[in-house]
Amino acid sequence: MKDSTPQRIHLSDYTPPAYLVDEVHLTFVLDPTSTRVKSRIAFRPNPDAPGTFALHGEHLDLISASIDGEPVDPAFTEDGLTLSVPEAPFIWEAEVEISPETNKALEGLYLSNGMYCTQCEAQGFRRITYYPDRPDVMATFTVRIESDLPVLLSNGNLTGRGDGWSEWHDPWPKPAYLFALVAGDLLDVHDTFTTASGREVQLAVWVRKGDEHKCGWALNSLKKSMAWDEEVYGREYDLDIFNIVAVDDFNMGAMENKGLNIFNASAVLASPDTSTDADFERIEAIVAHEYFHNWTGNRITCRDWFQLCLKEGLTVFRDQQFTSDMRSAPVKRIEDAILLRSRQFREDAGPLAHPVRPESFVEINNFYTVTVYEKGAELIGMLKRLVGDDAYYRALDLYFDRHDGDAATIEDWIKVFEDTIDGDLSQFMLWYSQAGTPRLTVTETFEDGTHEIILEQTIPNTPGQTNKHPHHIPLAFALFDPTTGAQLGEEVLADLTEARTVLRHEGLERKPVLSLNRGFAAPIILDTTSLADNRLFALANETDSFNRWEAARSLTRDGLISLATGEGGPDDPYFDALAGLVQDDTLDPAYRALILGQPSQDDIAQAIFEAGGTPDPLLIYRATEALRLRVAQRLQDILPALYAKMQVHGVYSPEASDTGKRALANRLLGLLSRLDGGTAAQIQFDRADNMTNQIAALHALLSIDRGQTALAAFEAQWRDDRLVMNKWFSAQTGTAAPEAAVATARTLTEREDFDWTNPNRFRAVMGGLIANSAGFHAEDGAGYTFLADWLLKVDAKNPQLAARMSAAFETWKRYDADRQDLIKTQLDRILAKDSLSRDLTEMISRIRN
Numbered sequence: 001m002k003d004s005t006p007q008r009i010h011l012s013d014y015t016p017p018a019y020l021v022d023e024v025h026l027t028f029v030l031d032p033t034s035t036r037v038k039s040r041i042a043f044r045p046n047p048d049a050p051g052t053f054a055l056h057g058e059h060l061d062l063i064s065a066s067i068d069g070e071p072v073d074p075a076f077t078e079d080g081l082t083l084s085v086p087e088a089p090f091i092w093e094a095e096v097e098i099s100p101e102t103n104k105a106l107e108g109l110y111l112s113n114g115m116y117c118t119q120c121e122a123q124g125f126r127r128i129t130y131y132p133d134r135p136d137v138m139a140t141f142t143v144r145i146e147s148d149l150p151v152l153l154s155n156g157n158l159t160g161r162g163d164g165w166s167e168w169h170d171p172w173p174k175p176a177y178l179f180a181l182v183a184g185d186l187l188d189v190h191d192t193f194t195t196a197s198g199r200e201v202q203l204a205v206w207v208r209k210g211d212e213h214k215c216g217w218a219l220n221s222l223k224k225s226m227a228w229d230e231e232v233y234g235r236e237y238d239l240d241i242f243n244i245v246a247v248d249d250f251n252m253g254a255m256e257n258k259g260l261n262i263f264n265a266s267a268v269l270a271s272p273d274t275s276t277d278a279d280f281e282r283i284e285a286i287v288a289h290e291y292f293h294n295w296t297g298n299r300i301t302c303r304d305w306f307q308l309c310l311k312e313g314l315t316v317f318r319d320q321q322f323t324s325d326m327r328s329a330p331v332k333r334i335e336d337a338i339l340l341r342s343r344q345f346r347e348d349a350g351p352l353a354h355p356v357r358p359e360s361f362v363e364i365n366n367f368y369t370v371t372v373y374e375k376g377a378e379l380i381g382m383l384k385r386l387v388g389d390d391a392y393y394r395a396l397d398l399y400f401d402r403h404d405g406d407a408a409t410i411e412d413w414i415k416v417f418e419d420t421i422d423g424d425l426s427q428f429m430l431w432y433s434q435a436g437t438p439r440l441t442v443t444e445t446f447e448d449g450t451h452e453i454i455l456e457q458t459i460p461n462t463p464g465q466t467n468k469h470p471h472h473i474p475l476a477f478a479l480f481d482p483t484t485g486a487q488l489g490e491e492v493l494a495d496l497t498e499a500r501t502v503l504r505h506e507g508l509e510r511k512p513v514l515s516l517n518r519g520f521a522a523p524i525i526l527d528t529t530s531l532a533d534n535r536l537f538a539l540a541n542e543t544d545s546f547n548r549w550e551a552a553r554s555l556t557r558d559g560l561i562s563l564a565t566g567e568g569g570p571d572d573p574y575f576d577a578l579a580g581l582v583q584d585d586t587l588d589p590a591y592r593a594l595i596l597g598q599p600s601q602d603d604i605a606q607a608i609f610e611a612g613g614t615p616d617p618l619l620i621y622r623a624t625e626a627l628r629l630r631v632a633q634r635l636q637d638i639l640p641a642l643y644a645k646m647q648v649h650g651v652y653s654p655e656a657s658d659t660g661k662r663a664l665a666n667r668l669l670g671l672l673s674r675l676d677g678g679t680a681a682q683i684q685f686d687r688a689d690n691m692t693n694q695i696a697a698l699h700a701l702l703s704i705d706r707g708q709t710a711l712a713a714f715e716a717q718w719r720d721d722r723l724v725m726n727k728w729f730s731a732q733t734g735t736a737a738p739e740a741a742v743a744t745a746r747t748l749t750e751r752e753d754f755d756w757t758n759p760n761r762f763r764a765v766m767g768g769l770i771a772n773s774a775g776f777h778a779e780d781g782a783g784y785t786f787l788a789d790w791l792l793k794v795d796a797k798n799p800q801l802a803a804r805m806s807a808a809f810e811t812w813k814r815y816d817a818d819r820q821d822l823i824k825t826q827l828d829r830i831l832a833k834d835s836l837s838r839d840l841t842e843m844i845s846r847i848r849n
């Protein structure tokens with residue numbers, strides 16, 4: 001790898017495929033180490049793009065190949081083979097051998113706990129057989145599976161089965177990345193759904209024995225998703241079967257293979273005693289996301305991988321809408337904003353920044369990012385705001401009409417909106433090509449009854465991009481009367497298209513109070529330093545629930561920064577306001593829980609860095625602890641009663657209302673335990689009859705270093721449940737005191753049940769440590785060495801997993817010179833390793849620059 005620089009692929013180099021595929025026939029004879037895959041593929045030259053015939057293929061052992069029945073001898077290339085072929089339609093047949101058991105990259109066909117499964121997005125199909133493995137080659141698939149295992153599944157409809165075999169046909173042309181196969185000793189929990197036009201669809205969730213009781217929630221979520229997509233987008237399901245399979249070893253959350261979604265077990269299995277409220281919400285959203293892909297992803301797919309956001313941004317947006325409808329829209333918006341700002345803004349501000357539609361890559365797996373997914377979804381939300389709801393849904397209808405069956409581009413997508421509104425969205429397109437979070441600086445003047453809001457937009461430089469053009473930003477705002485607290489008129493949507501915009505309001509008696517970017521409708525950073533005094537006003541008077549929360553968040557953040565930089569922290573009015581809000585029964589408990597939340601330590605580090613300072617992880621940690629204690633002390637008198645009031649009695653329900661009460665109760669428990677030494681938390685732990693309350697109590701106890709007894713009890717209770725044990729692992733690395741965190745992580749990795757080839761387990765330990773900012777950034781650099789050691793080890797087997805985790809280093813330039821040196825040493829050590837994967841090489845090189 002060192003001497004052959006990996007190839008960089010550019011969007012601008014796109015050319016259509018030279019050969020198209022009409023039909024694919026595959027036969028699998030399954031065996032752990034020598035599976036045989038026979039393929040019979042009908043090719044024809046693409047009249048629009050003549051070129052040479054080449055197939056992708058990796059880690060394949062070619063047994064035989066023929067064209068129209070005549071044996072051929074292809075020439076092997078770096079990523080497959082080439083061959084001279086007839087300039088007319090022909091049949092390619094090949095047989096290859098592969099080894100699922102030794103495939104720990106979890107791409108292609110692999111074995112997970114005795115079960116065969118596949119993962120083909122983005123380029124895994126080429127590990128199954130030789131094929132033009134690119135999304136703009138679409139074909140119908142017929143699949144025969146031969147194996148003694150009782151359950152043999154593939155895409156589409158079952159067309160035949162017998163002893164030791166089954167046959168499947170998927171009538172919808174699809175790219176290879178949507179191919180899937182599953183074989184195992186599985187059980188299904190099933191149901192049916194009747195579509196709007198009366199088609200009865202057989203739904204099933206397939207799991208290993210013992211997990212049957214954990215399928216109901218996913219199945220129910222699937223039915224809700226199917227109904228919602230009919231109702232809101234007018235989209236019906238298009239096959240007679242919809243299967244979901246739970247797999248223990250999986251790199252991502254889940255995968256939208258046509259008619260056969262494959263899920264990380266953690267994203268599908270749910271029961272009250274083993275799953276938290278957050279798990280239930282996440283599972284509901286992921287089931288919906290994968291289901292929604294059937295239209296946004298499968299029926300209309302991407303022309304090439306640069307267009308990934310075409311399916312992902314849109315599908316995330318759709319799953320966010322779905323969750324807002326199923327639960328609380330304001331709460332969902334805040335949750336999404338928290339994620340976007342802590343992870344995507346961070347990515348956009350560092351060495352890994354890239355546009356929502358990247359222009360080049362070395363390894364596409366490195367671009368399944370928060371920018372493509374979450375910022376991609378924000379762009380859809382902005383479009384919807386800009387054109388209005390009605391035009392949005394008309395544009396979507398047009399998109400489905402015009403592009404059904406296509407492999408489309410972002411240009412196609414934007415064109416649909418332009419045609420719908422008969423307007424020009426070329427400036428909006430810049431959101432897809434310019435990386436970096438726009439910053440809007442706000443200043444105000446008030447004179448003779450005229451109020452001016454001066455908005456100045458800048459977009460920071462990012463790797464490979466400078467001198468950016470202003471974005472088209474839909475900015476929702478409102479004005480408030482400073483004395484009565486009342487909103488003045490309606491909310492207004494301003495279209496910002498210039499670097500500088502002045503919004504003028506005349507005939508006002510007093511200088512109004514501003515409420516900007518309401519609903520967080522634009523994913524930007526508002527520099528409102530000049531408006532800092534408005535925040536207490538907003539806490540009392542805001543009519544926009546997002547901005548009300550935002551005021552609390554901003555005050556909390558500033559309080560933490562002040563504490564972390566040696567100043568006094570927030571003063572009485574802040575605590576008083578907080579106390580008032582927490583007790584305000586007109587507010588949703590879930591919302592109150594969010595008001596009580598703190599930004600992460602990492603968010604504070606970023607804020608200090610952006611303000612020109614150098615964050616000290618340990619001081620930030622102490623600030624968060626100090627503020628928690630102060631809040632606890634201020635709320636002392638109300639905590640026990642409010643905690644009691646928020647207890648949910650009766651049968652557990654994962655729906656929004658009970659979830660919200662538990663969220664608030666558990667926030668309060670975290671505060672209470674700072675005062676009572678853990679008494680209440682221990683009681684909750686001992687009595688808990690659901691995982692939400694059990695794990696929250698464990699966290700509360702661990703955070704004050706009183707968790708050892710509970711930890712042992714938890715382990716004794718759950719040692720046989722892999723998913724629950726992941727919580728046990730991550731709770732420890734996540735809550736360990738800064739000086740103990742790396743040692744805690746190391747001890748955990750020495751346990752027998754630390755199977756690092758299982759991505760969930762690896763992420764539990766390592767992700768917990770990384771989230772424990774002060775622990776990971778320990779002054780002696782032990783956290784950095786520890787992570788680097790593990791990245792090297794994991795990379796040899798599962799490059800995707802290592803590459804994703806390596807992003808923990810992306811913030812290194814925030815820190816002091818000593819820490820930077822320590823990290824640099826580790827980055828260089830990783831890069832120096834022979835046979836580093838293409839994935840990790842690209843990530844570390846980008847971070848290092």
Ligand code: PHE
Binds near residue numbers: 121252312368
């Ligand atoms: N396409 C999947 C999703 O977003 C994610 C995924 C990508 C899964 C690559 C596996 C591999 O729903």
Ligand code: ZN
Binds near residue numbers: 289293311312315
């Ligand atoms: Zn997706």
